[in-house]
Amino acid sequence: MPLAPVPAGPPPITLDDSQWPVLVVKLGRDPTESAVETYLAAREAYLARAQPHVVVIDTRAVHLPSPRLRQRYTDWLCQHERALRQWTLGTAYVINSPAVRMMTSVIRHCARMATPFLVSETLPASAAWAAERLHEAGLLQAATRLRAHYSVPAS
Template sequence: MKPYAKIDSSQMPIVTVSFTGEKSTDENFQLYLDEVESCYDDRKTIAIIFDASKATIPKLSHQKKQASWLNQHWKLMQNYCLGTAYVIPSTAIRAVLKMIFSFQNQPVPYKIVSKMEEAHDWIQELNKDNKEAKSL
């Protein structure tokens, strides 16, 4: 089975999820969701960058499954995810994300950008704002 996405947690607390360009199957999509969930195992604050530069459009059933995953993990994300940045240069993939969010809203701050550098800058700014808010 070829992976739908690869998870890189080597830069914790920033996790990068890179979509591989493989088509979604029931197996590889479930593995992707399970791996994202495992990023929360330590119950420490993280930020996630979803790099959809190579993403293919997932099946509608997988879009709904992603929305369901967001709903099921709402509190987990609210408690431990500072925010999510989506690197999406493709207008078609941006439309898919909007469709997923129409099924289920995003529980944490997010930003859609075109380049990885923009995602990192936004995460850094979000982290800075979060630290300032906690010191008040």
Template sequence: MEKYAIIDESAFPLITIQFTGAKSTDENFIAYLQENKNCYRHKEKLGIIFDATNASLPSLKHQQMQAAWLKENKGLMEAYCLGTAYVIPSAAVRSILRVIFSIQKQPVPYQICENIDEAQVWIKSALSKNLA
């Protein structure tokens, strides 16, 4: 199975999720959602950068699964996630994110960024304000 996303927790509490460009399948998308939830296993405050620079467009079914995941994990996110930064240079992928958020609101502060540097500045600011 080709991974849909790679999750890097090496700089915890900053987590980076980089989409690989692989087409979403039931198998890799379910694995991505499970790995995403696993980021909260420490029950500690964190911030996440979603790097969608290479993201492929998920199917409508997978968009709905992502929205359901947000709804199901809202409390977990509100308790531990201080913010999410999205690196989305593609207008098409930004549109998909808006569709997902129209199905289920993003429960934590977020910023849509054009590049990884902008995302790192925003998320580090969110973390430093809330972890100080």
């Protein structure tokens, strides 16, 4: 039986929880509907841990997702608003594209997201902000680890 072809290039969405309670999400150029559903299921599992955490979403490689994917993500945010508010200490977005920046703003507005957030152009700036959220929540070891991992000074 022949093996299925392996898609070329990086995965459409990766999740790295090696610095938990920090979750780093990296979006590839063109996430598929299947990849988004897999990501949302994973995010739901992280929320089910019932642990405070921060999320860093790196969108530097992504182009504008389709309206259908944007709506799916907005709907998911609305459906999980309570858990997101309870367990997400903040979300840092790494965004270089003005169009993706606008899209993120619209999604957050439509989903009525009230959790703290930051939009920056670099991963170290987002990591520094995430470390501050951890520090403020009393997760000092996690904040120190995150700063060391991204070589950002304490503020």
